[in-house]
Amino acid sequence: MNTPLIKFKDVTKSFGDRTVLERVNLEIYEGEVTTIIGLSGAGKSVLLKLIIGLLKPDEGTILLRGKPVSKMKKKEINAAFAQMSYMFQGNALFDSLTVYENIALPLLETTNLKKSEIDRRVMARIEQTELTDAVKKFPSELSGGMQKRAALARALITDPKIVLFDEPTTGQDPVRKNAILSMIAQYHRKFGFTAILVSHEIPDVYFISNRVLALYERTIVFQGTPEELEDFDHPFKDEVIHSLEALQKELTGLYSKRQFKVLNHAQMRRRAFGDTYCIAVFTLEDINSIIRYLGHDAVQEAIRRMGLYIDKHFGVIGGFSTRRNTNEIVTVLPYSDITEAENILKYFVKDFQGLEINDIWTGVRRRVAMAGPVEFTILAGIAQGQPIAEIDSVIDSAKSHQKEIWTATMRRRGEKI
Template sequence: MDIPLIEFQDVTKRFGDRTVLDRVNLKIYEGEVTTIIGLSGGGKSVLLKHIIGLLKPDEGTILFRGKPLNGMSKKERYAALGRMSYMFQDNALFDSMTVYENIALPLQETMNLKKKEIERRVMARIEQTELIDAVHKYPSELSGGMQKRVALARALVIDPQIVLFDEPTSGQDPVRKNAILSMIAQYQRKFGFTAVLVSHEIPDVYFISNRILALYDRTIVFQGTVEELEDFEHPFKDEVIRSLEGLQEELTGLRSKRQFKVLYHANLKRSALGESYTVLVFTLEALDAVITALGYDAAQKTIHYMGLFIDKHFAPIGGFSTRISFNEFVTMLPYSDRAEAEAIVKDFIPDLQEGIRQIQEGTRRKATSGECIEFVVHAGLAQGNPLEEIDSVIESAKRQQKEIGRLQCATQE
C-alpha cells in the first residue's frame, strides 16, 4: 500500500499522572474516510488533536507523508498542516458573528482573497448546506442541527485537503445524524479530501468509512475495513461495539449488520442440514437526485421509510432485514427456496407503488416549479444453504437485480 498520509508510531500522551494514549500506532491514507471508534472519554478527541497539531505527544513520532512532523521546519509544517480543517464537537461558533461571518472567517484569516471571491465561496457553501435562510442569523438563533451545518460549511470553505471531524453527529436525531454523515461522504467524494472522524455512532459511520480504527484501553487495537472488523475477535467488541451498536439501526429500525449475521447463524443452527433459505437485496436508486433537489434530510427520510416499509412486509412472515450500504437493504427468508421467495416478491410488488408514494409524502417539501423526482427500486434474490457464506449469497442476489418499482414523477409542493 502507498505511504500513509498520516502515521503514528508509538505515540503516548499523558496529562499529569493519567495516560490517555499509550504507544498508539495507526495509519491514515490519502483520499479515504477513516473513522476512529471507541467509548466516550476514551481518548478519541485527544488523538484527533494530535493530528492537527493542537497537542504534541510526550513520546513517539507523528509522520506526515513519511516525514516526522517534529523534524520539519516551520514552513514545512505549515505546508503539511495548512490545508487542514477541524470541525469541533461543540461546533465552536462565535456567538457575536452571523452565520455568514462565521463561515467566512477561515478565508479572511488564512487567504489573501478579494471580498467578492470570499462572498462567492461562502455563499456556495451556504447553499450546499441548506443555510440560505440563516445567512444573517446568529448561532443562538439556530437549532442544534443548523449549528452543525454552519460548522461543517466553515470547515469546508477553504477547500481543505484534510478534514477532521470530532463527533460531528453528537446530539442529533437519527435522520439528522445520517444526513450529516451523508453530507460528509458526498463532499468527500466530490472534492477528494481525506476525512478523519471520531465517532461512537455505530453502525451509521460504517456506511461512509473506508477504514475503521478502534481505540480501546488507550491504544489502537484494530485498523482495517468494516468487513475485516466483523471478523476481528477482541474484548473491545463486547465492551465497545455491543454497547454502542444496540439491536437495531436507529435510522431504519432494521437490524444492525452484526445482529443480522447473529440471527443468520442462529437460524442455520436450528435448520436441518441442507435446508435452504433465500436472500433478497433491494436497492433504492436515484438518491443523489433526491439530495440535489430536496436536500440531505429528505434523502435520509427516504431511506428511513424504505427500511420501515421492507420490515412491515417481510417481518410478519419470518424475514429479518438490515441495511448493508447507503441505499441497499438485505432481507433473509429462512426455510424458503427460490420458488417460494419469487412468489413472495411477486405479491410484494403491487404494494410497492403505494410504499413509494408514502416515501414521497415523507420527503415532501417546497421545491422549484416543474421539479420531478423519480423513485426507482431494484430487487434481486438468490437461494442459499448452510454450507455457503452469506456474503456470497448476497452478492449473487445483487447480480440478479432488476427493476420492480418506479414512480415516474413526484410533484413537490
C-alpha cells in the same frame, strides 16, 4: 503500501496524573475515510487534536508524510497544517458572527481573495449544506443540526486536503446522522480530501469508511477495514461495538451487518441439508442525483422509512433485514424457496405501491429542501440460497436479478407528477 499520510509512533499524552493515550501507534492513508471508534472519554478527541497540532505529545513521534513534525521547520509545519481543517464536536461557531460570517472567516483572514469571490464560494457552500434560509442568522438561532452543517461548511470552505471530524453526528436524530455521514461521503468523493472521523454511529459509519481504528484502554487495538473488524476477536468488540450496535437497532429498526450475519448463521445451523432460504435486495437507484435535488435529509428519511416498512412486512413471516449500503436493504426469508419468495415479494410490491409509499413520501415531503423534478426508482431482486452457501454470494446473485418495482417523478415540494 504507500507512505502513510499521518503516522503515530508510540505517542503518549497525559493531562496531569491522567494518561489519556499510551504508546499509540496508528497509520492514516491519503484519500481514505478513516474512522476512530471508542467509548466516550477514551481519548478520541485528544487523538484528533494531536493530529492537527492543537496538542503536543508528551512522548513518541507524529509523522506527516513520513517526516517527524518535531523536526519540521515552522514554515513546513504551517504549510502542512494549512491543508487541514477541523470540525469540532461542539461546532465552535463564533456566536457573535452570522452563519455567513462564520463560513467566510477563514477566507477573509487567510486569503487575499476579492469580496465577490469570497461571496461566491461561501454561498456555494451554504447551498450545498442547505443553509440558504440561515445566512443572516446567528448560531444561537439555529437548531443543532443546522449548527452542525454550518460547522461543516466552514470546515470545507478552504478546500482542505485533510478534514478531521470530531463526532459530527452528535445530538442529531437518526435521519440527520445518516444525512451528515452521507454528506461527508459525498464531499469526500467530490473533493477527494482525506477524512478522519470520530464517530459512534456503528454500523452506519462503516458504509463510508475505508479504514477503522479502534481506541481501547488508552491505545489503538485495531487498524483495518470494517470487514476485517468483523473478524477481530478482542474485548473491545464486546464492550464497545456490541453496545453501540444495540443502540443502533433501537434507532433505525434494522439489524447491524454483524448482527444480521450472526442471526443468519444461527438460522442456517437449524436447517437440514437441502433446505433453502431466500434473500431479497432492495435498492434506491441513483441516490446521488436524488440527494442533489432533494437534499441528504429527505433521502435518508425515505431510506429509513423504506427500511422500517420492509422490516415490518417481512418480519411478520420471520424475515430479518439489514442496511447493507447507504441505499441498499437486504432481507433474509429463512423458510422459503424462490417461488414462495417471489409471491411474497409480489404482495409486498402491491402493498408498497398502494399504501406504504404514501407514508414514505409524506416523510420525504416534510424534509424536502430544494426544488426540481427528480426520478425515484426502487429496484428489488431475489435469489435462493442453501445453508452451505456463503451469504454474500447469494446477495450478489439477488442484486444481479434486480428489477424495477416502483418508479415515479417527484417535483417541487416532493409531490408526485
